[in-house]
Amino acid sequence: MSRPRVVLVGPMGAGKTTVGALLADGWGVALRDTDADVEAHQGRSVQEIFVDDGEPAFRALEREAVAAALAEHDGVLALGGGAVMDPATRDRLAGHTVVFLRVGLADAASRVGLASSRPLLLGNVRGQLKKILDERAAVYAGVASAVVDTDGRGPAEVAEAVRAALEVPA
Ligand SMILES: Nc1ncnc2c1ncn2[C@@H]1O[C@H](COP(=O)(O)OP(=O)(O)O)[C@@H](O)[C@H]1O
Numbered sequence: 001m002s003r004p005r006v007v008l009v010g011p012m013g014a015g016k017t018t019v020g021a022l023l024a025d026g027w028g029v030a031l032r033d034t035d036a037d038v039e040a041h042q043g044r045s046v047q048e049i050f051v052d053d054g055e056p057a058f059r060a061l062e063r064e065a066v067a068a069a070l071a072e073h074d075g076v077l078a079l080g081g082g083a084v085m086d087p088a089t090r091d092r093l094a095g096h097t098v099v100f101l102r103v104g105l106a107d108a109a110s111r112v113g114l115a116s117s118r119p120l121l122l123g124n125v126r127g128q129l130k131k132i133l134d135e136r137a138a139v140y141a142g143v144a145s146a147v148v149d150t151d152g153r154g155p156a157e158v159a160e161a162v163r164a165a166l167e168v169p170a
Pocket residue numbers: 010011012013014015016017018019081111112150153154155158
């Protein structure tokens with residue numbers, strides 16, 4: 001059975017998708033991102049799925065996308081920020097190499113921008129982000145085998161810190 005070289009978790013704006021692409025490029029492996037997998041499978045954006053079918057429907061699709069990627073993918077895997085809130089997903093992550101990209105409110109808000117297309121942030125980016133960071137911090141830490149701080153660091157520096165945390169060559 002193949003397994004991802006690293007699974008990236010953390011809140012919106014942590015840089016999972018961006019840093020995941022840098023890591024995958026550097027290692028010459030593929031990046032898989034569960035948001036992109038759900039969108040490709042559904043032929044709709046995450047935002048459209050939230051609006052049309054609601055968050056629980058998205059979470060069910062996301063759970064299946066994570067399960068498939070964990071079982072099939074041997075490159076870098078970026079999860080959507082809320083995926084780890086699902087207990088079955090947390091169980092599946094056990095034994096995987098999971099890096100929590102930690103980000104504070106200021107950096108997360110400035111990265112996602114005030115006009116975020118992320119459905120959970122519509123209307124009140126900072127307020128919603130603060131709530132999510134508070135609610136999920138312990139959950140991210142609980143599934144992680146390593147934690148990498150991203151505040152004040154650009155994507156390349158974060159990717160380097162991930163490699164250092166994994167103690168694998170660039
Ligand atoms: N370390 C970083 N420093 C500055 N901007 C970043 C960093 N990581 C990501 N970004 C930018 O922040 C935004 C969100 O990044 P993204 O990779 O989509 O985060 P996530 O997948 O964790 O929600 C993108 O515009 C990206 O270019």
